[in-house]
Amino acid sequence: xxxxxxxxxxxxxxxxxxxxxxxxxxxxxxxxxxxxxxxxxxxxxxxxxxxxxxxxxxxxxxxxxxxxxxxxxxxxxxxxxxxxxxxxxxxxxxxxxxxxxxxxxxxxxxxxxxxxxxxxxxxxxxxxxxxxxxxxxxxxxxxxxxxxxxxxxxxxxxxxxxxxxxxxxxxxxxxxxxxxxxxxxxxxxxxxxxxxxxxxxxxxxxxxxxxxxxxxxxxxxxxxxxxxxxxxxxxxxxxxxxxx
Amino acid sequence: xxxxxxxxxxxxxxxxxxxxxxxxxxxxxxxxxxxxxxxxxxxxxxxxxxxxxxxxxxxxxxxxxxxxxxxxxxxxxxxxxxxxxxxxxxxxxxxxxxxxxxxxxxxxxxxxxxxxxxxxxxxxxxxxxxxxxxxxxxxxxxxxxxxxxxxxxxxxxxxxxxxxxxxxxxxxxxxxxxxxxxxxxxxxxxxxxxxxxxxxxxxxxxxxxxxxxxxxxxxxxxxxxxxxxxxxxxxxxxxxxxxxxxxxx
Numbered sequence: 001x002x003x004x005x006x007x008x009x010x011x012x013x014x015x016x017x018x019x020x021x022x023x024x025x026x027x028x029x030x031x032x033x034x035x036x037x038x039x040x041x042x043x044x045x046x047x048x049x050x051x052x053x054x055x056x057x058x059x060x061x062x063x064x065x066x067x068x069x070x071x072x073x074x075x076x077x078x079x080x081x082x083x084x085x086x087x088x089x090x091x092x093x094x095x096x097x098x099x100x101x102x103x104x105x106x107x108x109x110x111x112x113x114x115x116x117x118x119x120x121x122x123x124x125x126x127x128x129x130x131x132x133x134x135x136x137x138x139x140x141x142x143x144x145x146x147x148x149x150x151x152x153x154x155x156x157x158x159x160x161x162x163x164x165x166x167x168x169x170x171x172x173x174x175x176x177x178x179x180x181x182x183x184x185x186x187x188x189x190x191x192x193x194x195x196x197x198x199x200x201x202x203x204x205x206x207x208x209x210x211x212x213x214x215x216x217x218x219x220x221x222x223x224x225x226x227x228x229x230x231x232x233x234x235x236x237x238x239x240x241x242x243x244x
Numbered sequence: 245x246x247x248x249x250x251x252x253x254x255x256x257x258x259x260x261x262x263x264x265x266x267x268x269x270x271x272x273x274x275x276x277x278x279x280x281x282x283x284x285x286x287x288x289x290x291x292x293x294x295x296x297x298x299x300x301x302x303x304x305x306x307x308x309x310x311x312x313x314x315x316x317x318x319x320x321x322x323x324x325x326x327x328x329x330x331x332x333x334x335x336x337x338x339x340x341x342x343x344x345x346x347x348x349x350x351x352x353x354x355x356x357x358x359x360x361x362x363x364x365x366x367x368x369x370x371x372x373x374x375x376x377x378x379x380x381x382x383x384x385x386x387x388x389x390x391x392x393x394x395x396x397x398x399x400x401x402x403x404x405x406x407x408x409x410x411x412x413x414x415x416x417x418x419x420x421x422x423x424x425x426x427x428x429x430x431x432x433x434x435x436x437x438x439x440x441x442x443x444x445x446x447x448x449x450x451x452x453x454x455x456x457x458x459x460x461x462x463x464x465x466x467x468x469x470x471x472x473x474x475x476x477x478x479x480x481x482x483x484x485x486x487x488x489x490x491x492x493x
Contacts, residue, residue, distance in 0.1 A: 006334035028356035085248045086255060093477045096428030098435040100447065101466045104454040108276045180343040191348060191440050192451070206352055206441075214352070222345050229341030 030215040039216040048201075055198040058114055059186045062121030066182050067175065070126045074133025074174075075163060084138050091134070095127040100188060107193060117189040117197070124185030125178040132174025136167030169239040176232040183225060278463050286464040296449060296465065303434060303446040306362050310369030311430045315423055317370070318377020323407045325378065326385040342375045347433070351441045365437045365445065372433030373426040380422025384415030417488065424480050431473055 015032050022031040030038065042048040077087045103120055110116040144166055148158050164171075190199025198217055205213035260280050266272045267279035278286075290296050325332050347368055354364035392414055396406040412419070438447025446465060453462035 003333055006330050010331070010334040010338075025353070025356055028353040082248065082251065086252045089478075089481060090252065090256065092481075093474050096425075096431070096477055097470060097473055098432040098447075100432070100436040100439045101450055101469050103439070104450065104462055105277065105466070107454070108459075176340065177343075180341060184343060184345075188348070188436060188440070203440075209352065211352070218345065218350075225345060226338060226341045230337040233337050233340050 028211065030212045034212055035215040035219050038212040039220055042213070042216055042220075051197055051201050054114070054196045055186060055190065058117040058189075058197065059121060059183055061118045062186055063125060063179065063182050065118065065122040066125030066129055066178050069122065070129025070174070070178060071133050071171070073126070074130040075137055075159065075167075077130070078134040078137030078167075079163075081138075084134055087134065088131075091127055091131050095131065099123055099185070103189065103192060106189075112193060112195075117186050117194070120189035121182045121186035125182030128181060129171075129174045129178040132170050132177070133167065136170030136174075137163055139170075140166045169236065172232065172236050172239055176229060176236060179228060179232065180225065183221075187221070275459065278459060280467070282460075283463045283467040286460045287467050290461065290464045291468075296446075296468075299444060299446050299449045300468070302362065302444055303438065306365050306369060306434045306438075306445065307427075307430050309362075310366045310373055310434060311426060313366070313370045314373030314426050314430060315377055318374045318422065318426065319381050319412075319419065321374070322378040322381025323385065323411065326382055327403060332382070339375060339379055347371045348437055348440050351437060365434055365442050368437040369430045369434040373430040376425035376429050377419075377422040380418050380425065381415070384418025384422070385411055387418065388414050420484055420487070424477075424484070427476060427480070428473075431469075435469065 018029075018032050022029045022034075077083045099120075102123065106116050106119050106123070110119050140163065144162055148162055153161065186197075187199040187202075190197035191203045194200045194203075198221065202214055202217050205211075205217070263272075263277070264279050264281060267274070267277060267282075325335060350371075351364055351368065354367040358364050358367060388411055392410050393406075396410045401409065434445070435447040438445035439451045440447075442448050446469060450462055450465050450469075453459075453465065
């Protein structure tokens with residue numbers, strides 16, 4: 001109860017700061033109330049939904065690809081000690097590359113349109129998921145690995161009954177970061193060389209200096225991201241506590 | 245070099261060689277990707293001609309400023325949040341979902357606040373880097389041995405003195421992780437902001453070359469950024485390892 005009160009207080013403080021900023025620079029920043037009204041109008045307008053659906057579709061595919069690919073890479077590399085040691089610095093340095101620079105390459109491969117956005121989102125999300133999954137497998141308790149040997153489990157059995165359940169808490173942490181970055185990747189993809197999607201809406205509004213639209217889209221994205229993230233954080237805590 | 249190091253070199257080298265072969269044999273069209281050796285040659289010529297120097301200096305300057313701001317600011321904010329446990333519990337989910345927000349959209353706001361020029365780009369780099377540093381500071385402060393915190397209490401240190409003389413040194417390994425992430429995020433933020441919005445800098449030069457079908461220049465600059473970031477990462481990685489070994493961790 002006290003915790004939710006604190007959250008409400010924090011949100012209230014944020015809104016007050018936002019309102020004060022709005023009063024300082026009214027042309028650059030819409031007020032919280034104005035943003036809410038604009039967001040409500042957009043949600044009720046027919047032109048908004050195709051863009052939201054486009055972003056949602058690209059994000060969903062990108063996230064699924066990032067999860068599948070990241071887990072395959074991470075679990076595959078983590079199973080073997082040498083391959084994990086070889087791969088870790090490579091993955092970490094790929095992770096910290098400014099991937100925007102690679103966007104032209106992706107556009108040249110996939111052409112303009114949804115596939116390029118999906119590929120760009122996947123590129124952002126796949127690496128953190130792989131890194132977390134790999135470290136999760138590497139840090140499994142040795143006694144579990146010995147049990148696998150004693151029981152002579154097959155590779156599939158090992159993966160399904162020991163590795164994935166044992167590594168699940170870490171994997172969920174990776175998914176949380178992968179989720180955020182995939183969304184960011186899809187949006188950046190839409191902000192450059194795109195004609196549809198929420199990123200395009202933002203870019204278009206920037207071009208027209210339509211501040212209320214910019215703020216409304218960001219606010220809606222922000223709320224969706226925070227809610228999804230809070231859910232995964234809750235899952236994360238639960239899994240880590242169960243494991244401990 | 246260790247055996248693992250050699251294998252790693254072999255893997256990366258093999259990958260580059262494979263791309264080189266695919267490009268040279270025409271399996272990958274030069275309209276999509278040019279050969280890595282060609283990128284290096286074009287980059288060399290570009291650097292000699294001096295055309296890109298202004299953009300390079302501008303981008304590196306932006307990264308450096310936003311890095312300094314986000315590391316010092318992130319440490320200060322992290323230390324302040326850590327001192328207030330109630331605020332910290334409430335703010336955690338927001339910090340965790342922070343990176344899903346498209347800050348680039350705030351660029352017009354920053355132009356109004358800081359004017360045209362590097363201020364707006366630096367602000368986006370700072371927004372990207374600062375939260376990684378805040379999270380790392382919180383993590384580091386969580387793991388400070390209780391006895392050290394007690395020592396600070398016994399000596400009646402104020403919050404600032406305790407933060408700088410006790411908490412900062414004992415949280416260094418975690419802060420190091422934060423600095424590493426902040427470097428990566430500042431690069432990402434600055435270059436992405438330049439790529440999408442600004443009208444100067446390396447990111448802008450790449451987007452400009454893309455729009456003009458100037459693949460040679462585009463790949464030369466992309467190659468430059470990738471090599472630069474990889475070198476910076478590798479330097480930090482080795483330095484961190486040495487630091488850890490000296491501290492016996």
